[in-house]
Amino acid sequence: MRDLPKTFDHNEAEPRLYRAQEEAGLFKPQGDGDPYAIVIPPPNVTGSLHVGHALNNTLQDILCRFRRRQGRKVLWQYGVDHAGIATQMVVERQMAERQEPHRRDIGRDAFVEKVWAWKAESGGMIKGQLQRLGASLDWSRERFTMDEGLSAAVRRVFVQLYNEGLIYRDKRLVNWDPQFQTAISDLEVENREVNGKMWNFAYPLAEGPVDGISEIVIATTRPETMLGDGAVAVHPDDERYTNLIGKKVRLPIVDRLIPIIADEYPDPELGTGAVKITGAHDFNDFEVARRHDIPLIVLMDAEARMIATSENDVPKRYHGVDRFDARKMVIAELEEMGLLRGIDDKVIMQPFGDRSGVVIEPMLTDQWYVDAKTLAGPATEAVRSGKTKFVPENWSKTYFNWMENIEPWCISRQLWWGHRIPVWYGPDGTPFCAETEDDAHRLATEHYDGEAVELTQDTDVLDTWFSSALWPFSTLGWPDETQELQDFYPTAVLSTAFDIIFFWVARMMMMAMYFKKEVPFHMVYIHALVRDENGQKMSKSKGNVVDPLEYMDAFGADPLRFTLASQATQGRDLSLSKQRVEGYRNFRTKLWNAARFLQMRDVPLTDENIDPSTFKLPLNRWLAHEATRMSAGVASALEAFRFDEAAAAIYQFTWRTYCDWCLELAKPILDEGSSADQAETRRALSYGLKTILVTLEPFMPFVCRELYDAMNDGIQTIDDQRWPTESFVDDSAAEQMEMVIALISEIRSARTEVNVPVAAKIDLIALSPSADVAQTLEVQSPAIRRLARIENIAQRADPPKGAVQIVSGGTTYALPVADVIDLSAELARLDKEIAEAAAQLKKAEGKLGNERFVSKAPPAVVEEEKARVAKFSNELEQLSAAKKRLEAL
RNA sequence: GGUCGCGUAGCUCAGCGGUAGAGCACUCGCUUCACACGCGAGUGGUCACUGGUUCGAUCCCAGUCGCGACCACCA
Numbered sequence: 001m002r003d004l005p006k007t008f009d010h011n012e013a014e015p016r017l018y019r020a021q022e023e024a025g026l027f028k029p030q031g032d033g034d035p036y037a038i039v040i041p042p043p044n045v046t047g048s049l050h051v052g053h054a055l056n057n058t059l060q061d062i063l064c065r066f067r068r069r070q071g072r073k074v075l076w077q078y079g080v081d082h083a084g085i086a087t088q089m090v091v092e093r094q095m096a097e098r099q100e101p102h103r104r105d106i107g108r109d110a111f112v113e114k115v116w117a118w119k120a121e122s123g124g125m126i127k128g129q130l131q132r133l134g135a136s137l138d139w140s141r142e143r144f145t146m147d148e149g150l151s152a153a154v155r156r157v158f159v160q161l162y163n164e165g166l167i168y169r170d171k172r173l174v175n176w177d178p179q180f181q182t183a184i185s186d187l188e189v190e191n192r193e194v195n196g197k198m199w200n201f202a203y204p205l206a207e208g209p210v211d212g213i214s215e216i217v218i219a220t221t222r223p224e225t226m227l228g229d230g231a232v233a234v235h236p237d238d239e240r241y242t243n244l245i246g247k248k249v250r251l252p253i254v255d256r257l258i259p260i261i262a263d264e265y266p267d268p269e270l271g272t273g274a275v276k277i278t279g280a281h282d283f284n285d286f287e288v289a290r291r292h293d294i295p296l297i298v299l300m301d302a303e304a305r306m307i308a309t310s311e312n313d314v315p316k317r318y319h320g321v322d323r324f325d326a327r328k329m330v331i332a333e334l335e336e337m338g339l340l341r342g343i344d345d346k347v348i349m350q351p352f353g354d355r356s357g358v359v360i361e362p363m364l365t366d367q368w369y370v371d372a373k374t375l376a377g378p379a380t381e382a383v384r385s386g387k388t389k390f391v392p393e394n395w396s397k398t399y400f401n402w403m404e405n406i407e408p409w410c411i412s413r414q415l416w417w418g419h420r421i422p423v424w425y426g427p428d429g430t431p432f433c434a435e436t437e438d439d440a441h442r443l444a445t446e447h448y449d450g451e452a453v454e455l456t457q458d459t460d461v462l463d464t465w466f467s468s469a470l471w472p473f474s475t476l477g478w479p480d481e482t483q484e485l486q487d488f489y490p491t492a493v494l495s496t497a498f499d500i501i502f503f504w505v506a507r508m509m510m511m512a513m514y515f516k517k518e519v520p521f522h523m524v525y526i527h528a529l530v531r532d533e534n535g536q537k538m539s540k541s542k543g544n545v546v547d548p549l550e551y552m553d554a555f556g557a558d559p560l561r562f563t564l565a566s567q568a569t570q571g572r573d574l575s576l577s578k579q580r581v582e583g584y585r586n587f588r589t590k591l592w593n594a595a596r597f598l599q600m601r602d603v604p605l606t607d608e609n610i611d612p613s614t615f616k617l618p619l620n621r622w623l624a625h626e627a628t629r630m631s632a633g634v635a636s637a638l639e640a641f642r643f644d645e646a647a648a649a650i651y652q653f654t655w656r657t658y659c660d661w662c663l664e665l666a667k668p669i670l671d672e673g674s675s676a677d678q679a680e681t682r683r684a685l686s687y688g689l690k691t692i693l694v695t696l697e698p699f700m701p702f703v704c705r706e707l708y709d710a711m712n713d714g715i716q717t718i719d720d721q722r723w724p725t726e727s728f729v730d731d732s733a734a735e736q737m738e739m740v741i742a743l744i745s746e747i748r749s750a751r752t753e754v755n756v757p758v759a760a761k762i763d764l765i766a767l768s769p770s771a772d773v774a775q776t777l778e779v780q781s782p783a784i785r786r787l788a789r790i791e792n793i794a795q796r797a798d799p800p801k802g803a804v805q806i807v808s809g810g811t812t813y814a815l816p817v818a819d820v821i822d823l824s825a826e827l828a829r830l831d832k833e834i835a836e837a838a839a840q841l842k843k844a845e846g847k848l849g850n851e852r853f854v855s856k857a858p859p860a861v862v863e864e865e866k867a868r869v870a871k872f873s874n875e876l877e878q879l880s881a882a883k884k885r886l887e888a889l
Numbered sequence: 890g891g892u893c894g895c896g897u898a899g900c901u902c903a904g905c906g907g908u909a910g911a912g913c914a915c916u917c918g919c920u921u922c923a924c925a926c927g928c929g930a931g932u933g934g935u936c937a938c939u940g941g942u943u944c945g946a947u948c949c950c951a952g953u954c955g956c957g958a959c960c961a962c963c964a
Binding site for chain 1: 891892893894895900901902903907908911912913914917918919921922923924926927928929930931943944945957958959960961962963964
């Protein structure tokens with residue numbers, strides 16, 4: 001044993017303890033137990049630890065450490081995501097700050113080199129932060145989504161999907177981010193409500209009035225796109241317009257004739273019932289245009305400025321004008337022409353790029369797509385059949401809903417940082433998809449009948465999520481058939497936030513089912529969102545973002561971890577408050593002091609495998625009884641991902657059972673018991689502390705290791721300890737100890753209520769106790785005397801005059817305090833207890849008085865109720881007798 | 890419009906057919922020899938509302954009100 005200082009200095013101890021664990025190789029898969037693997041959701045290379053990371057990685061760490069204790073061969077796979085857009089953005093911003101040339105001026109290769117340099121320098125910040133948190137990730141296996149192996153996996157997957165027709169190129173509308181000048185997927189678009197306007201414009205009929213109607217009025221929220229209108233659509237059943245179908249209108253400003261068509265899409269109830277069709281700049285219009293073979297007229301360039309093309313007739317004055325400026329011009333011109341028919345304020349949903357924050361423009365471009373619908377089939381089935389389960393289960397609905405309505409996944413990005421699309425084009429544009437350029441050349445040579453040609457690689461890169469979709473197997477070495485894949489695939493659990501289900505979980509499922517023919521993980525644990533202490537979503541603009549690092553500075557990693565775990569309930573977000581972290585810091589200190597107490601009493605932890613069935617004292621047997629109940633409870637809670645229940649069970653046992661009662665009850669034995677009792681109690685306390693440290697270690701790894709080391713008198717370490725599996729049950733010891741505890745509590749309560757001074761020692765008189773009670777009082781006398789501040793314990797038939805009387809466990813006790821008793825307080829106390837007992841009795845009797853209850857309720861419940869009647873009527877009787885005696889004074 | 894969730898002690902949350910729980914906060918005592926980041930004792934709840942099912946509902950069902958999230962749509 002090593003002397004423990006007064007308090008735990010987390011700032012000194014945590015880094016030291018972490019290094020020791022890592023140097024001992026404890027984070028690598030150990031032994032030959034049943035493998036258990038978790039892959040970390042790879043943090044962005046640009047990322048730093050936020051509360052969401054802290055929560056998710058705490059939970060994963062708890063699972064991994066718990067499984068290691070159980071003897072499993074655990075791999076917690078670490079890695080980092082290259083985060084295409086985010087990273088490119090950060091580096092570009094840095095270049096701008098340093099007033100360096102723009103990326104386009106230095107060229108692609110030089111820019112990508114700069115990003116790699118940036119990554120080498122400042123890319124791994126989160127790693128150190130995770131280490132501070134205590135995350136037991138296997139750092140030696142760190143992967144990066146753009147490292148060689150993972151890039152090879154990406155190419156393998158792309159080529160195979162391409163060859164099997166599941167990746168294809170298509171020209172259709174995409175979400176275009178004018179800021180980053182790239183396509184983004186549906187998921188990267190954030191639809192936000194904004195205050196907008198709706199304009200009504202009149203388009204004159206080209207061939208003059210029909211039945212007195214000379215124009216058709218359309219409504220639009222995007223006037224500038226009218227320059228690219230290809231038609232006006234009305235509903236075929238809309239009688240207002242039946243006569244106009246097939247006629248032409250003259251599109252103002254551009255003076256182009258476009259048809260009025262009938263289509264189901266326009267809703268007669270909305271707007272004017274007539275809709276302008278701009279196929280190249282609106283997703284719905286695109287579909288209508290396709291159905292009717294209406295030309296798609298592109299109006300804008302990559303920066304969303306109006307341009308001239310051979311297919312459009314945008315007037316010269318619009319060329320190079322930003323879309324929002326063009327809007328003003330169009331409105332002004334139409335107003336000028338007298339064709340503006342109204343402006344209404346309207347709340348509209350507008351799409352924004354989730355990274356750039358700018359308004360997304362639907363653009364007609366060539367992009368690469370994954371046939372997600374085909375891949376979704378097996379991925380959906382895997383969840384439906386239970387091969388992969390969501391926890392909480394209801395998230396599977398979200399998953400199904402998404403999968404069943406899945407759209408083609410746009411995977412190409414017009415960025416420079418990312419996996420380059422493995423497609424090369426011949427001089428005539430023929431694509432050759434291959435894992436290497438050499439292979440592409442071979443394909444080309446074959447295609448061009450042996451003629452060697454220049455090939456140019458596709459300039460696009462892949463969506464970042466394409467590589468992370470392969471994460472569970474690519475990090476384990478795929479496409480090679482590695483030992484790690486054999487051992488650890490499928491992984492056990494994937495832990496993540498709900499907003500990642502579509503981005504990542506679904507895509508991992510699809511890729512895994514296609515390439516591994518097996519699920520990537522058996523469980524998907526969806527953790528809660530961390531909110532601030534007022535339950536508000538954290539956001540930079542609100543300024544309520546909690547920095548987990550600050551809590552770790554102030555209190556250490558252990559209390560933060562325990563706080564997060566204790567609040568990780570299912571189906572509800574959690575509110576993180578400083579007070580709560582502080583509370584668990586106090587818990588850590590409590591445990592620390594309990595260990596100090598053992599140390600003062602010379603009770604070490606030893607290598608001995610203590611067998612509780614050798615204990616003889618009820619206290620020690622009860623301690624073991626409760627300890628095994630706790631560790632079993634924690635284990636089953638963790639199996640069910642109930643981190644909150646697990647944390648509560650340990651907290652409750654440690655503080656309430658072990659510290660409040662066991663240590664206190666042990667004191668009289670350690671002070672005045674026989675040497676055999678003392679020796680046994682020492683072993684029991686040691687057993688209790690060891691159980692706490694071993695079960696708490698997954699939650700609070702630092703303090704547990706420090707305490708184990710300090711208290712250790714053997715050669716084993718905490719890492720040699722297995723999760724307790726023995727189940728020691730002794731109900732009669734438990735019953736006895738519970739009776740003693742109840743008695744002590746009631747004596748204390750009565751003393752307080754009648755104002756007996758804390759220091760005063762008084763006598764306890766049991767009134768005609770049963771033989772059992774008498775024996776327990778005898779055995780537990782030192783404990784009762786010490787904890788309830790009792791001088792002597794006696795037995796009599798009648799109480800002395802002027803005594804406080806309590807009823808506990810069916811026995812009446814008297815506390816003679818004639819000189820200090822506050823008569824009216826005692827009377828009030830008795831009345832209160834009488835009222836309580838009477839109320840309970842009445843309730844129970846009421847139930848039994850109900851004919852239908854007795855006949856229909858299960859017999860066990862009826863018996864229970866009868867027992868309650870017996871108990872409370874007895875109590876009531878004794879309390880009433882006590883009151884009479886008091887009144888007789 | 891579709892889907893999911895939540896309304897339980899002042900606060901943050903467990904519980905979810907048969908005596909309403911925890912932590913924090915609050916009140917009153919305590920420098921009791923592990924711990925004042927502590928010890929002891931307390932206060933505090935028609936479990937949102939209305940119906941229904943049931944011998945019995947905080948718990949199940951239906952509806953209402955309030956709050957939130959996600960997806961879709963709105964020319």
